[in-house]
Amino acid sequence: MAQLRMVWxxxxxxxxxxxxxxxxxxxxxxKFTKEQLADGWIDACIELTGGxxxxxxxxxxxxxxDPAIPEDGIFFAVTPEGRIFSTATVQVQPNHxxxxxxxxxxxxxxxxxxxxxxxxxxxxxxxxxxxxxxxLNTDDFRKPAIKIYLGLxxxxxxxxxxxxxxxxxxxxxxxxxxxxxYDKDLNDLTMYSKTFTDR
Numbered sequence: 001m002a003q004l005r006m007v008w009x010x011x012x013x014x015x016x017x018x019x020x021x022x023x024x025x026x027x028x029x030x031k032f033t034k035e036q037l038a039d040g041w042i043d044a045c046i047e048l049t050g051g052x053x054x055x056x057x058x059x060x061x062x063x064x065x066d067p068a069i070p071e072d073g074i075f076f077a078v079t080p081e082g083r084i085f086s087t088a089t090v091q092v093q094p095n096h097x098x099x100x101x102x103x104x105x106x107x108x109x110x111x112x113x114x115x116x117x118x119x120x121x122x123x124x125x126x127x128x129x130x131x132x133x134x135x136l137n138t139d140d141f142r143k144p145a146i147k148i149y150l151g152l153x154x155x156x157x158x159x160x161x162x163x164x165x166x167x168x169x170x171x172x173x174x175x176x177x178x179x180x181x182y183d184k185d186l187n188d189l190t191m192y193s194k195t196f197t198d199r
Contacts, residue, residue: 002160003137004146004167007182008100010132011153013120019112021080024121026072027064032084038064040076040084045104063102068092075121077105077114086114090125098126098134100154103145116148123152140166143173155189156181 018024027037038056041063046053054062063069073090085106091099100122105115126134136154138146156167158181171179180189 001162003139004163005157005159006136006138006146006149006154007157007186008098008123008126008134008136008152008154010127012127013123013153014151016117016120017113018077018117022112022114022117023078024114024117025076025078026121027074027076028072029076031078032076034064037074037076037084040078041074041087041104044076044085044087044106045102047107048102048104063089066091068099069101070125073122073125075118077112077118079109079112083109085109085112086118088115088118088122090122092129092131096131098122098131100134100136100149100152103136115145116151119148119152140170143170146170147174150179155179157186158182159184 025031029037032040035056038059041059042053042056063074068091070090070092073092075088075090076084077086078084086104086109088103089101091101093099100119103115103119123134125131135157136149138149156163156179158164158167164181167179167181171177182189
């Protein structure tokens with residue numbers, strides 16, 4: 001089954017409520033070593049990597065040295081005790097289209113607002129660098145993450161025939177009656193009802 005895709009077009013994210021004492025850094029920080037950042041990222045992304053932890057070398061090759069990821073484009077949320085528990089990454093395509101990439105949070109640390117905070121940092125990066133269009137790929141079962149993405153201004157991109165029905169199920173889950181969505185041609189947002197009768 002194809003992943004869900006969501007599109008962001010220069011919208012302001014909702015305000016962030018990060019638990020007191022937690023904070024967000026990017027990879028240029030001097031608070032942590034490169035190795036500590038790698039280990040924190042690996043821990044936060046273990047669910048994204050199928051439950052198999054990456055090695056530091058894999059992280060360096062696939063993330064740290066990726067030319068599409070700006071030097072200050074990997075964000076980390078940190079607990080007051082200094083544990084990295086959430087991460088999100090900026091990717092910038094050659095056509096200046098952004099991608100919210102590799103969003104992960106440690107499964108044993110919930111409710112601190114880290115996932116929303118690092119995703120917001122990515123959107124703020126887009127705005128600062130005048131990236132007007134960005135996308136992300138996700139899965140239907142990542143319901144907490146999808147709620148964050150909607151709050152950031154991302155909207156469904158109905159690029160395949162089954163997308164409307166899948167978003168209908170998610171709307172039922174969230175109790176949403178209407179939701180803006182982009183059609184296959186990425187035309188301006190259209191308001192879709194719960195039954196998607198306008199598709």
